[in-house]
Every structure is written in structure tokens, then in C-alpha cells.
Amino acid sequence: MFNEGWGQFDTLRHARWAKELDPTRLIDEASGFPRHGGGDINDTHGGDAPQDGQRICLDTETAGFGLAAVGHSWPGKLWATGTYDPKTDGECSSKELYPVDDASKRWYTRRIADFYRELWKKRETTGTSGDFKVQLYDVETESNGFISYDRAVWKVNPDLIRIATCQTPNFKYTEGQTEPRSEVRDPCIIREGDTYYLVFTMYPFRNREEKFLNEPNQGGSPGIALYSSKDLMNWKFENWLVKSSELPENCPYKNRFWAPEIHKIGGKFYLIFTADNWLKKEYNPAGTWGTAGYAFVGVADKVTGPYEHITYIRGAACDTTLFGDTDGKTYAFIPRGDIDVQEIDLSGLERDEVKLLGKPKRIVTADNSDIGVAAKPEYLEGPWCVKIGSKYYLFYAAIYRDKKFPDWLGYWTGVAYANHPLGPWKKDSRGKVFLGGHLSVFDGPDGRPWLCYRGESGDSSHGKLCVTPLELQEK
Numbered sequence: 001m002f003n004e005g006w007g008q009f010d011t012l013r014h015a016r017w018a019k020e021l022d023p024t025r026l027i028d029e030a031s032g033f034p035r036h037g038g039g040d041i042n043d044t045h046g047g048d049a050p051q052d053g054q055r056i057c058l059d060t061e062t063a064g065f066g067l068a069a070v071g072h073s074w075p076g077k078l079w080a081t082g083t084y085d086p087k088t089d090g091e092c093s094s095k096e097l098y099p100v101d102d103a104s105k106r107w108y109t110r111r112i113a114d115f116y117r118e119l120w121k122k123r124e125t126t127g128t129s130g131d132f133k134v135q136l137y138d139v140e141t142e143s144n145g146f147i148s149y150d151r152a153v154w155k156v157n158p159d160l161i162r163i164a165t166c167q168t169p170n171f172k173y174t175e176g177q178t179e180p181r182s183e184v185r186d187p188c189i190i191r192e193g194d195t196y197y198l199v200f201t202m203y204p205f206r207n208r209e210e211k212f213l214n215e216p217n218q219g220g221s222p223g224i225a226l227y228s229s230k231d232l233m234n235w236k237f238e239n240w241l242v243k244s245s246e247l248p249e250n251c252p253y254k255n256r257f258w259a260p261e262i263h264k265i266g267g268k269f270y271l272i273f274t275a276d277n278w279l280k281k282e283y284n285p286a287g288t289w290g291t292a293g294y295a296f297v298g299v300a301d302k303v304t305g306p307y308e309h310i311t312y313i314r315g316a317a318c319d320t321t322l323f324g325d326t327d328g329k330t331y332a333f334i335p336r337g338d339i340d341v342q343e344i345d346l347s348g349l350e351r352d353e354v355k356l357l358g359k360p361k362r363i364v365t366a367d368n369s370d371i372g373v374a375a376k377p378e379y380l381e382g383p384w385c386v387k388i389g390s391k392y393y394l395f396y397a398a399i400y401r402d403k404k405f406p407d408w409l410g411y412w413t414g415v416a417y418a419n420h421p422l423g424p425w426k427k428d429s430r431g432k433v434f435l436g437g438h439l440s441v442f443d444g445p446d447g448r449p450w451l452c453y454r455g456e457s458g459d460s461s462h463g464k465l466c467v468t469p470l471e472l473q474e475k
Contacts, residue, residue, distance in 0.1 A: 004032040004045070012038040031060050051127050060132040063115050066144030067104050068097035069153040073143060080144040084108065097143055100155050109156040110446055110469075112146070113164035117468065159231055160445055163467065171235050171465045175202045175222045183463040186259040186319075186382065188440040189232075189452045192303045196442070198227040198235060198452075199260040199271075200465070208255070208278045208289060217244045218278040221257040224271070226304060232445065232467050241271055241305050242298075250283045252276065253310060256293045258318060259382065261440065262303060265324030270346065271307045272297045274318040285312040292318035295334075299349050309349050315342075315356045319438075323385035323421060331421045332356060333383040339364040339396055341422060363425045364396060364416050373431045375405035380414075382438035385421065388449060392418045393472075394425060395451075397437030411456045413437045417474055429475045436466060444469055 001018060002008035008030060015029040015038035029039035042049040042057045049057035066080030078097045084104040085092035091111065098104050115133060122128040137145040146156050172180040185201040202221045206212060212219025223243035229235045240246075247254045253275035260273040274293040277283035285294050295316035298307035313320065316334050322344070323331045332344040340360035348354065366380050377398035384395045394416045400408040412432035416425040436456040444450030449470040455461035 001028065001039075002030045005030075005034055008034070011036040015039045026056070028058075028060075048122070048126050048128055056129045057127060058130045058132065059128065061134050062131050063112075063133040064144045065091060065108075065111065066097065066138075066142075067108055067155045068099045068143055069138065069148035069155060070099050072148035072150045072153045073138060074140040074149050076141040078141050078143040080142070100153060105155060105157065106446055109160050110448070112156050112161055113446075113469070114471070116161070116164045117471075157446075159233075163232055163445075170233055171198075171227075173202070173225065173227070173237070175204075175225075176216075178203065182465075184465050185454055186438045187452045187454060187465050188261040189442045189450075189467070190262045190264065190303065190440075191443045192264070194230065196229045196232055197238070197262065197303050198229070198465070199224055199241065199262060201258050201260070205258075207292070208276075213278065218255055220244075220255045220278065224257050224260045224273060238304055241307055242273070242275075242310070249279055250277070252283055252285050252294070252312060253296045254279070254283070256290075258293060259438070261321055263322045263324065264303070265322065265330055265346070266328070269300045269303050269305075269307075270297055270322060270349075271300070271305075271310075272313075272320060272322055274320075285314070290318075294318075295320040297322070297346070297349065297354060299346070309352050311349060311352050311354050313344070313354050313356065315360075319381045319383065321383050321385065323387075325387065325421060329421075331385070333385055333394065334360065335379070335381045335383055335396070336360075337379040338362055338366055339380050339383050339394070361422060363418075363423045364394065364414075364427065366398070368427075368431050371427050371429050371431055375400060375402065375408040375431065377412075384440050386441040386449065388470075390419070391474075392421060393441075394418070395439055395441070397439075398432065400432075408432065410435055411437045411454075413439060413453065415472065433472065441470060 001014055011029050015027050018027050027039035028041040028043050031043050032045035042055045043060050045061035065082035068078045082091045082093050084098040084107045119131050135145050137147040138149040172182045174180045187200040189196050189198050206220050224241040226238040226241050227235045228238045244254055255278040256275045258274040263270045275296055276290040276293040281288045295313040296310050298310035300307045317336055320332055320334045330344050332342050334340045341363050342360050343357040345355040366377050368376055377400045380396045380398055382397035386393050396414050398412050398414050413434050415433055416427045418425040436453045439451045439453035441449050441451050451470050452467045455464050455466045
């Protein structure tokens with residue numbers, strides 16, 4: 001009804017009067033300030049609105065930073081609350097607005113994407129219902145819009161903003177046995193050129209069960225399918241990398257197909273996954289059913305395959321992942337309840353030879369006593385190692401089911417840090433960094449590392465493919 005005190009008077013009477021005129025409308029007595037306790041909304045400008053449990057809480061004027069769209073602006077001195085600083089690739093409060101160019105547009109896009117992602121977090125931490133970025137387009141000399149005053153110039157990349165506001169791509173698939181579905185497990189995205197490629201554990205997600213063995217693919221996943229996207233939002237089927245129905249009966253990797261990953265190491269592409277054979281025990285590498293399958297790896301010259309020389313990795317386990325370091329060495333991170341690491345020799349793969357070198361080294365434990373946390377997961381799985389700058393990050397998934405620690409229940413991502421793949425590794429002191437897990441890290445559209453994972457938050461993203469920039473401060 002009023003804005004920042006301009007002409008504001010008899011506020012509570014006006015708020016009651018407006019509600020009587022139309023009880024179905026939500027009444028905002030004052031945008032920004034001053035508030036008198038009427039209406040349905042607590043509205044502030046530039047900060048979190050006070051929480052009182054009775055009203056919707058909004059910040060209706062915030063994030064006023066911007067850029068100058070030279071030649072597309074209102075006459076006069078352009079202004080915003082902050083602008084791009086080329087020296088730091090960050091924000092500054094310069095009196096002169098920085099013009100739109102490739103670097104500043106990337107900064108503004110990144111800043112707006114972060115703004116929207118922070119809003120998702122604030123929903124859980126402060127109870128805020130919404131923030132209003134000022135503004136969609138420039139208004140006269142106020143140049144903090146997404147679009148220039150004349151609507152001719154985008155100052156941000158709208159496609160990346162769309163990803164940030166959505167978080168969950170429009171991804172569905174069919175394994176040929178059911179209607180298209182959106183639930184995924186263990187997603188892995190790799191970027192090659194201007195295209196993103198996705199593999200994941202496909203439905204049905206089962207272990208071996210006698211009662212399902214007469215179903216297609218012995219009741220399990222049909223294989224490993226490859227999908228591609230130019231924008232991380234819209235995906236198309238590319239081809240089958242491994243397909244159960246096309247494999248011979250005695251193939252040791254005919255079933256399961258859990259946790260597939262593609263890694264580019266030394267100019268080659270390596271497909272690593274967990275599988276076994278559910279038809280006969282003797283078809284399996286160890287001559288018996290695998291409790292959770294066996295680790296296999298194949299190699300290709302192109303990300304789309306074909307992947308050849310698919311070979312059992314003796315001594316590895318379900319969810320084993322690969323990491324190729326800049327010194328030419330390759331490491332296998334192997335979850336066995338805790339997480340071990342070993343150097344791995346892939347040079348003989350084209351002769352169907354793979355070797356784990358040396359003895360396994362225990363680097364991260366499920367027990368959290370090392371960081372002073374009493375809550376303990378049942379086990380760790382889904383490791384992923386990435387090097388950013390000079391630091392190594394090891395992400396892992398942890399399943400917490402102990403009801404004595406209700407704040408820890410669920411499928412969480414944890415992380416550890418090191419200066420070398422063999423360690424020593426130090427867990428993040430928080431123990432858990434976000435809800436969701438079995439992630440992979442890839443090169444994102446804005447030049448930053450991004451990650452993909454299965455959503456576990458219980459909202460509309462639950463069970464679905466989620467993508468977001470990697471934002472992590474070591475603690």
C-alpha cells in the first residue's frame with residue numbers, strides 16, 4: 001500500500017480497509033518500511049524480513065548491483081549499488097558502472113545465479129518466502145536490470161539463470177519396460193567440447209532376486225545409456241554404451257550396471273561401472289554372486305564409445321571411481337564401508353589387463369570421531385575426486401539411519417581435503433555439506449566446476465537429476 005514511507009499515514013486503518021474490500025487478497029501494508037504490524041506480509045528492503053510466524057516474509061528490494069549497457073541506456077549518469085571489478089573478477093562499489101562485456105556478463109550471470117540459489121537455502125534457514133531482485137530491466141538511469149533500458153541487450157546469460165532458478169533439469173528416460181520416468185541414481189556428467197554427456201544407474205535399481213529372474217534383463221537394469229545436452233536442461237538419448245540384451249549369456253558384466261562413470265584420462269575415455277552376472281555363479285569373476293557386484297572398466301577414443309576391452313578390476317569394489325592426476329598417475333578410490341585409495345595401472349587395458357598397485361590405503365572413515373561428531377553413517381559410498389587449483393577434494397555419500405540423531409537422517413554428501421591423492425585427507429569438520437549424494441563434478445557453463453547429484457530433499461527435486469555450481473568453503 002505504501003513504499004518506504006512515501007506519503008504513508010494511518011497505516012493500520014488502510015490495511016484493514018483494503019482487506020475488507022477483498023478478503024481474498026494478501027495485503028502488504030508497507031514495502032520496505034516503516035512497518036506497523038498490519039496486513040499479511042512482513043516486507044523489508046535489503047535484508048531478511050522479521051519472522052513472526054503470522055505473515056509471509058519478503059525482501060522486495062535487494063541485489064541492486066548492475067552493469068552499464070553503453071548506447072542502450074537512459075541519458076544521464078548511470079548508477080547501481082555495485083558493479084564489476086575486473087581486477088578481482090568480483091564486485092566493487094565504483095562510482096562508474098562497468099560496461100557489459102564477456103567478462104562482466106559472466107560475473108553478473110554468476111552473481112544472479114548465486115542470488116537465486118541462496119534463496120533456496122534461505123527457505124530452509126530463515127523461513128524467507130521470497131527475495132525481489134531489482135530489477136528485470138533498467139529504469140531510467142538505475143542500471144541494475146537483467147536487460148538494458150531499451151530491451152535490446154541482455155546483461156546476463158538467461159539460459160544459465162534458468163538453470164539456477166530451476167535446479168532440476170527436464171530429464172526423463174525410459175528403460176523400455178515402463179513409462180518414461182525421472183528418478184535417477186548415481187548420475188555422472190562429463191563435458192566434452194560444448195556438449196554435456198550423462199550416464200546413471202537406470203531403473204530397475206534392484207540387486208539380484210530369484211523372483212524377478214524371469215523378467216527382462218533378469219529383473220535388473222537394462223544397461224548403460226548415454227544422454228547428451230547442450231544446456232543441461234534438455235537431454236536426448238545418444239546410444240547404449242553397454243546393453244544387457246546384446247551381451248552373451250556368460251558375460252561377467254551382464255547385469256546390475258550400477259554407478260557408471262566416464263572419465264577422460266590421457267586423451268582416452270574410460271567407462272567404469274559395477275556389474276555381475278545373475279544367470280550362473282561361475283560366470284562371475286570370483287565364481288559366485290557379487291554381494292554388490294564387481295568393478296569393470298572399458299576404454300574408448302570418443303566419449304560416445306564404443307567402449308572396448310571391458311575388464312574386471314581385481315581387488316576393487318562397487319562404486320569404485322577413477323582420478324587421473326596432472327602428473328600422469330591414475331588412482332582408484334574404493335569404498336569398502338570406509339574409503340581406500342590405490343594407484344591403478346590402466347596402460348594394459350587394451351590387452352585386457354588392469355592392475356591395482358601397492359596396498360590399499362584407508363583415507364576416510366565412516367566413523368566421525370575424528371571430527372568430534374557422534375553421528376555415524378552405516379557406510380560410505382559413491383566417492384568422487386577432483387583437483388581444483390592445488391587442492392584435492394574427495395566427495396562421498398553417507399547414509400545416516402540412527403534415529404538418535406534426527407538432524408543427520410538421510411543420504412548426505414561429505415567431503416575431505418588433501419594436498420595429494422594419497423593423503424593425508426582431512427574431513428570437513430561439518431561432517432555433512434548438503435542433503436543429496438553420489439555426485440560427480442564437471443566443467444560448468446560459466447567456467448566454474450559444477451556438480452550433479454540425485455536430489456534427496458523431499459521436495460519436487462527428490463530422486464531427480466540436480467545440477468548446480470560447486471560452492472564450498474573448507475571448514
